[in-house]
Amino acid sequence: MLEKNKRKNFDNVVSFIPTGEFYYQKALKELQREQYDKAYKYLQRAKELTPDDPLILMHYGVVLMERQEFELAMDELRTAHKLDPEEPNILFFLAEVHAHLGLFFDARKYAKDYLEKDTRGSYAAEAMEIIDFAEQEDWQLFDDDGEAHNSEYYYLQEKARRLMEQGKFPEAIKLLEEVIEEKPDFWGAYNNLALAYFYVGETEMAKSLLHEVLRRNTGNLHALCNLAVFHYYEKNDELDDILGLLKKIQPYVFEHRYKLGATFALVGKYKEAYRWLKSLQKRGFDGDPAFYFWLSHAAYHSGHEETAKYAWEQLKRMDPAKEGYEPWGEQPVMPHVDALEHDRDFLIHKLDHPHLSERIYGLFLLGKSSHKQEIISHPNWLKSEQPSVLETYMLGYALGHPFRESVKEEKAFLRAMETAERLYYQKGMVDRENDAIFQLWFMLAEQAFDGDYAFRNPAALAAAASYMVESAEKRETTKKAVAAKFGTSAATMAKYVDELSRFLPNFKD
Numbered sequence: 001m002l003e004k005n006k007r008k009n010f011d012n013v014v015s016f017i018p019t020g021e022f023y024y025q026k027a028l029k030e031l032q033r034e035q036y037d038k039a040y041k042y043l044q045r046a047k048e049l050t051p052d053d054p055l056i057l058m059h060y061g062v063v064l065m066e067r068q069e070f071e072l073a074m075d076e077l078r079t080a081h082k083l084d085p086e087e088p089n090i091l092f093f094l095a096e097v098h099a100h101l102g103l104f105f106d107a108r109k110y111a112k113d114y115l116e117k118d119t120r121g122s123y124a125a126e127a128m129e130i131i132d133f134a135e136q137e138d139w140q141l142f143d144d145d146g147e148a149h150n151s152e153y154y155y156l157q158e159k160a161r162r163l164m165e166q167g168k169f170p171e172a173i174k175l176l177e178e179v180i181e182e183k184p185d186f187w188g189a190y191n192n193l194a195l196a197y198f199y200v201g202e203t204e205m206a207k208s209l210l211h212e213v214l215r216r217n218t219g220n221l222h223a224l225c226n227l228a229v230f231h232y233y234e235k236n237d238e239l240d241d242i243l244g245l246l247k248k249i250q251p252y253v254f255e256h257r258y259k260l261g262a263t264f265a266l267v268g269k270y271k272e273a274y275r276w277l278k279s280l281q282k283r284g285f286d287g288d289p290a291f292y293f294w295l296s297h298a299a300y301h302s303g304h305e306e307t308a309k310y311a312w313e314q315l316k317r318m319d320p321a322k323e324g325y326e327p328w329g330e331q332p333v334m335p336h337v338d339a340l341e342h343d344r345d346f347l348i349h350k351l352d353h354p355h356l357s358e359r360i361y362g363l364f365l366l367g368k369s370s371h372k373q374e375i376i377s378h379p380n381w382l383k384s385e386q387p388s389v390l391e392t393y394m395l396g397y398a399l400g401h402p403f404r405e406s407v408k409e410e411k412a413f414l415r416a417m418e419t420a421e422r423l424y425y426q427k428g429m430v431d432r433e434n435d436a437i438f439q440l441w442f443m444l445a446e447q448a449f450d451g452d453y454a455f456r457n458p459a460a461l462a463a464a465a466s467y468m469v470e471s472a473e474k475r476e477t478t479k480k481a482v483a484a485k486f487g488t489s490a491a492t493m494a495k496y497v498d499e500l501s502r503f504l505p506n507f508k509d
Contacts, residue, residue, distance in 0.1 A: 074094075207227065412453065416449065467493060
């Protein structure tokens with residue numbers, strides 16, 4: 001009897017398989033409540049089940065716009081428009097997404113198309129606003145040659161850019177080459193293609209493309225900026241010539257000011273970067289995360305602490321994952337204006353120096369520099385074909401790696417570093433006045449380390465190095481006064497002056 005009832009109950013069960021329409025209706029209810037996150041999930045599922053429904057794709061595009069994912073929204077809305085070219089609301093949302101992306105020519109076109117289809121439609125007032133705004137921004141309606149922007153090419157370029165962001169460089173290269181073949185004067189595609197080639201290691205091809213742009217479209221700012229970045233990463237001398245040219249450019253267009261400011265920031269010319277990025281902020285530019293990232297770095301490294309912290313707060317609101325990556329990082333106090341360890345050009349000169357003693361001096365400064373993270377992440381600056389043991393130790397020290405005092409060489413190295421730290425402690429920075437002391441110390445340290453010197457008394461060694469420079473420069477000082485600064489006696493200091501003199505044959509007391 002029980003089995004019979006069970007069977008009867010099963011016979012009454014109606015199989016329920018959700019459809020795209022089911023999830024679409026649930027999404028519409030969430031949209032009415034302005035619950036965009038829930039609507040997004042339902043529309044994703046609806047799209048999976050019914051990928052060819054233009055209304056599902058249209059609403060999915062609307063939610064993507066609410067999430068600030070404008071390029072993806074454009075994809076969905078374009079597909080919806082192909083499926084139903086007569087639906088007025090799709091035309092309106094195409095106008096809106098183009099306006100968000102700054103494509104005002106196409107935004108105006110779609111807004112006018114919407115009004116022609118539905119003069120009294122729900123979005124008529126908003127469509128008129130888009131048309132009015134687009135016409136006020138008429139400088140963006142045409143490209144550098146006065147030709148109207150073509151959204152199809154822009155769309156393909158943006159698609160290629162997204163492929164690059166996903167690491168799909170071969171696909172991006174193929175797409176951009178097809179765009180260039182169809183439109184040989186689309187300079188944006190050339191610039192992005194050059195970047196794609198550069199990222200896959202085809203640097204000569206990348207630079208060749210940029211030179212072609214500059215030959216055919218003289219003064220193209222994006223090409224000049226990209227070329228500067230390439231030379232920066234390759235550490236080429238041509239960088240200075242391009243930066244000299246970029247410093248003379250005075251752009252009015254927001255996009256050009258942004259590109260110029262971001263490029264200057266990336267290559268470490270922070271004062272110039274701050275000038276252009278700050279000019280955008282003053283004019284009410286509502287930047288993306290990259291804008292606030294570069295503005296914060298440029299402001300911090302050019303002494304504008306308040307702007308740096310404001311920009312970083314704006315960035316964290318947009319991208320919470322950036323928490324902990326502030327430009328000040330391990331340097332919570334603003335760098336002193338005279339501190340050489342925060343002078344980026346001085347530091348790079350040391351790291352690139354042909355003499356080992358200068359390079360290890362640079363590595364010591366690197367560990368204290370506000371540019372530490374930037375320089376460590378540079379693909380070429382810290383590369384050396386055959387680094388010496390001392391260079392390897394110095395880089396490890398700069399990066400905070402542990403050393404073992406049980407190993408004779410490492411113990412000696414740590415004492416040499418303690419000596420350098422005692423010299424640094426006297427002022428809390430390296431400046432032009434005490435630079436010579438550090439130059440001498442690292443010259444001595446290189447020779448002494450090779451000679452298996454033990455560096456037994458760091459305080460006396462620091463006093464000795466300081467005295468050797470001060471006496472050579474004929475400063476008014478005494479052995480007793482110098483020794484006292486480092487907590488040692490004049491007699492002990494004198495002993496170590498003699499010991500260090502063995503590693504500097506030309507020195508005379």
